[in-house]
Amino acid sequence: MTTIVFASSKGGAGKTTAAIVLASEFARQGVSKGMNITLIDADPNQHSAKWASKEGRPQNIRVIENSDEDSIIDDIEDANQDSAFVIVDLEGTASMAVASAISRADLVIILCQGSQDDADEAIKTIKLIKRQERLLARKIVYSVLFTRTHPAITPRTLTYIINEFKRLEIEMFHCSLIDREAFRAIRSFGGTIENLDPNEVFGKDKAIANILAFTEEVKIKLLSLSK
16 A cells, blocks of 8 residues: 655645645546545645535545544554555644654655745755654655646746756656646535536646646656565
């Protein structure tokens, strides 16, 4: 069983949206295989739980609400008993709950928008991961995912941040989560991108392609763990 943790020490980086779309795509791909997905909401704002309470959540996604520093390790371990993937949506700050979830992660996805503040916070999260590695005496795989990017233009600031991350040898996703109305729509209406009416939400097909690219890259990173 695989645990994927979405982390950022800064709120508003897009953790919940990324967690929801990845959980939904894993669920879609896993229906024919009888795979269950667990989405753990460890953010006090409970945005993932709010999405899950609306109509359209895939039936093979189970949601654990209100996970905190006292329960998160138990929640992850319990979910791993019957779920192919456990996806954890963490709060946007450094905390004991965040450190505990990272300690159980197979992959940590660090969310970062194209601003220097986000880049600085991403580096703080990487430092937390490195501290956990020393405490646990094991490698914790992580990668930075840029979010809310422009579909056609890469601003100068984002280019600078990417080049700095390369210089620091920070692992990054090749894809990003592009700023699209379809991602905002599922947060309001519930359900998955596939269930949106293309006549009402612009860019549905491009959002689906973006999710597939993101999911496939996650799978590639997970496959590398077994080598």
